[in-house]
Amino acid sequence: MNNTKNVVVLASGGGTNLQALIDAEKRGELGSGKITCVIASKADAYALTRAKENGIKTRTLIRKDYSDIASYSKDMRDALLEEKADVIVYAGFMTILDEQVCDEFEGKMVNVHPSLIPSFCGKGYYGLHVHEEVLKKGVKVSGATVHFVTAECDAGPIILQKAVEVLEDDTPETLQRRIMEQAEWKLLPKAVQLLCDGKIEIRNSKTYIK
Ligand code: GAR
Numbered sequence: 001m002n003n004t005k006n007v008v009v010l011a012s013g014g015g016t017n018l019q020a021l022i023d024a025e026k027r028g029e030l031g032s033g034k035i036t037c038v039i040a041s042k043a044d045a046y047a048l049t050r051a052k053e054n055g056i057k058t059r060t061l062i063r064k065d066y067s068d069i070a071s072y073s074k075d076m077r078d079a080l081l082e083e084k085a086d087v088i089v090y091a092g093f094m095t096i097l098d099e100q101v102c103d104e105f106e107g108k109m110v111n112v113h114p115s116l117i118p119s120f121c122g123k124g125y126y127g128l129h130v131h132e133e134v135l136k137k138g139v140k141v142s143g144a145t146v147h148f149v150t151a152e153c154d155a156g157p158i159i160l161q162k163a164v165e166v167l168e169d170d171t172p173e174t175l176q177r178r179i180m181e182q183a184e185w186k187l188l189p190k191a192v193q194l195l196c197d198g199k200i201e202i203r204n205s206k207t208y209i210k
Helices: 016-026 046-053 069-082 099-104 128-137 172-196
Strands: 005-011 033-040 057-060 087-090 109-113 141-148 158-165 200-203 206-209
Touching: 005 016, 005 046, 005 172, 016 033, 016 046, 016 172, 033 046, 033 069, 033 172, 046 057, 069 099, 087 172, 109 172, 128 172, 141 172, 158 172, 158 206, 172 200
Parallel strands: 005 033, 005 087, 033 057, 087 109
Antiparallel strands: 109 141, 141 158, 200 206
16 A cells, blocks of 8 residues: 655745755655645746756746636646645745635645744735834744634634744844745644654644644
8 A cells, every 4th residue: 555645835036945855755754645746826936946956846826827726726726626635735835725626625635834823824915024024023032833724814723833033233134034934944844754654643723743
């Protein structure tokens, strides 16, 4: 019996979180997960180059080619079914897919978000904007969260979180980098490993690690 889990990674940009997943898989730290495909929502996403350099199949599903999220979600659902995705990872994927995808793959999709949810999350909070808002507010601690994806943005059950200090002289860019290094690049591969190995249970919208 083949226990390998097909991990499909969705990305829109630089793909440093994808790189962390690739590196983890090489170190044997993705459990039974194997990254089988990367799907990008933008043609120039550097994540595509990272995938190709590592011999991973790539596909593009360009968000701006679609006038509405329903038709985009339908094609994404079809692509994920074609790829026989067991686990889907949003790694800097900046599109909110609708129920067609979220219901089909319930409990199989995870997202990394660059703050401590429920702070600084939801519509409009993505990428550097999150860190800009954190610095505007003057909070002393931020961090990252890996959570299950549901149709409601950043609202699915939380799997892992890690706090990271905010420094007085931080810019959005320095804070983003520290949160990636200290939190995202560690949490995301760990959560994918746990999910691939069937170690996450969801009860009453909360997760429990077995
Ligand atoms: C990461 O910080 C990720 O947490 C964030 O965008 C960045 C992508 O970087 N994602 C979101 O804001 C999703 N709401 P990457 O392309 O280098 O992985």
